[in-house]
Amino acid sequence: DVKVTQSSRYLVKRTGEKVFLECVQDMDHENMFWYRQDPGLGLRLIYFSYDVKMKEKGDIPEGYSVSREKKERFSLILESASTNQTSMYLCASSWGSLEEKLFFGSGTQLSVL
Amino acid sequence: GENVEQHPSTLSVQEGDSAVIKCTYSDSASNYFPWYKQELGKRPQLIIDIRSNVGEKKDQRIAVTLNKTAKHFSLHITETQPEDSAVYFCAARDSSYKLIFGSGTRLLVRP
Numbered sequence: 312d313v314k315v316t317q318s319s320r321y322l323v324k325r326t327g328e329k330v331f332l333e334c335v336q337d338m339d340h341e342n343m344f345w346y347r348q349d350p351g352l353g354l355r356l357i358y359f360s361y362d363v364k365m366k367e368k369g370d371i372p373e374g375y376s377v378s379r380e381k382k383e384r385f386s387l388i389l390e391s392a393s394t395n396q397t398s399m400y401l402c403a404s405s406w407g408s409l410e411e412k413l414f415f416g417s418g419t420q421l422s423v424l
Numbered sequence: 425g426e427n428v429e430q431h432p433s434t435l436s437v438q439e440g441d442s443a444v445i446k447c448t449y450s451d452s453a454s455n456y457f458p459w460y461k462q463e464l465g466k467r468p469q470l471i472i473d474i475r476s477n478v479g480e481k482k483d484q485r486i487a488v489t490l491n492k493t494a495k496h497f498s499l500h501i502t503e504t505q506p507e508d509s510a511v512y513f514c515a516a517r518d519s520s521y522k523l524i525f526g527s528g529t530r531l532l533v534r535p
Contacts, residue, residue: 352527354515355525367522370524401468411517413468413470
């Protein structure tokens with residue numbers, strides 16, 4: 312079974328803190344993604360990566376950055392957390408472009424106070 | 425970029441009835457359209473997908489239809505059961521290979 316693991320299920324941070332969300336996949340997937348999920352807005356793509364050290368902006372990259380130093384790990388960084396970044400964050404991975412099925416992690420519910 | 429609209433936002437049906445969820449997309453170059461199901465408190469999981477060279481695809485009680493001319497696709501669930509209750513998301517892969525999701529439909533199947 313493919314496993315996509317997110318380091319924290321719940322996280323509470325203060326405004327202005329630097330926040331790291333970690334995601335690890337164990338299936339040698341090429342592609343990794345970060346989405347945020349908000350009620351009524353669906354899943355919105357923040358950043359994605361098709362290869363190690365490669366990153367592409369999604370639809371809502373402002374206030375976020377990412378790091379992919381190793382193939383299995385994709386980190387989402389909130390440089391200075393703000394209250395409007397309170398959300399559920401979902402990591403996902405997939406094989407190369409010929410296999411598009413996304414495997415999601417269980418999510419991190421981030422609250423910024 | 426691609427924009428995906430999904431309707432309705434909520435849907436309540438009697439057990440055994442059919443449910444239909446519709447999505448429209450804007451990028452005519454989009455070529456891959458998956459549907460994900462997210463049960464309460466769980467991660468989204470792929471339930472069915474369709475590519476732009478196919479008009480319809482079925483898998484037991486679920487089916488997806490695609491109308492490329494009108495740029496819309498639909499999920500059909502027949503003989504609904506209580507375990508079909510979940511949030512369903514449609515998505516479209518655009519010309520830059522990004523997967524763009526709709527806003528979701530909360531389906532409730534009443535026993």
